Amino acid sequence: METLFSIGEMAKISQLSIQRLRYYDKIGLLVPAFTDPASGYRYYKTAQEEQLNLIQALQYMGFSLQELKQYLDKNTSESLPDLLIKYQQKLIDEEARIARKKWLINRYQGLLKREPAKKELLTSARLLLTEPLLTPVHADILNDPVFHQEVQKTVSRLGLSKSYLQFPGYFILGGQAYLFVELDNSIGAPGERHLASSERQAFVTPQNWQTPAENENYLLQETVAWIGQELVRGYSYETNLTFE
Incomplete structure (x- = not known):
């Protein structure tokens, strides 16, 4: 059986607050792999740690949560390399400013x-x-x-x-x-x-x-x-x- 992390464990691993992970769940950016219907406790797969690392990296680069959600939901025709090129241009513009x-x-x-x-x-x-x-x-x-x-x-x-x-x-x-x-x-x-x-x-x-x-x-x-x-x-x- 695949190991699952509690929301507290995932918060500790990612150095994010539990409130932030709950918000990501609320907006559909990072939905837990399993939510206990009785207790409401959220649990995450190991692979979701890597996904969360990507989210944090892209957010640090300047992408909005909406842009990240569109990419992760594949509601955009842009690939990750295309997004990074777009971000690189943002940096060039910001350096000029x-x-x-x-x-x-x-x-x-x-x-x-x-x-x-x-x-x-x-x-x-x-x-x-x-x-x-x-x-x-x-x-x-x-x-x-x-x-x-x-x-x-x-x-x-x-x-x-x-x-x-x-x-x-x-x-x-x-x-x-x-x-x-x-x-x-x-x-x-x-x-x-x-x-x-x-x-x-x-x-x-x-x-x-x-x-x-x-x-x-x-x-x-x-x-x-x-x-x-x-x-x-x-x-x-x-x-x-x-x-x-």
Whole structure:
């Protein structure tokens, strides 16, 4: 006769709680091999230990209980290798999200530490997604809803997350205005340019910003600064642009 484990023994072997095993039974994920009709005690076969190990491994990987039940009930056309490939892609996507979060943290830290009234030579490279700017350039363009709609459409069309709506701006190069969204190293996009260096002018607000001369190449970007214990949104104005 095949050896059966009580629910307590199975809980000890799997290092799961009895309540968790009862829940798995309730949703049909891991049904005991035998349930005593008189006492209601649940008993498991040896083979179910391996099945439980698989469930725990897949759950740790990120699969939902519903996905696991569909697979174990064979209510899905996907095989286990197919599921693992899908999970691997989830990890790749998650790594990109984590890289983006780290980039944003570093970006904000750099902005908040700098002195708003001081010019800085920027030598760190950035990736810029460039598109011809459709919104007419004016002194308060970065507060213009039409400009932000243009940014949102570009980000959405490229399938980028909403985090790429941070720090939008435009640059003038050779008399042509371009929209850009600041990228990080976790992603590439069509039309990106490599900004090798530039000079950041003193932090300015929409009230004191003036559009430069028509023949001047420059970059204007939404930014933040920590001024007098207050977080102030304004513009970063950069000149001496060098692109690769």
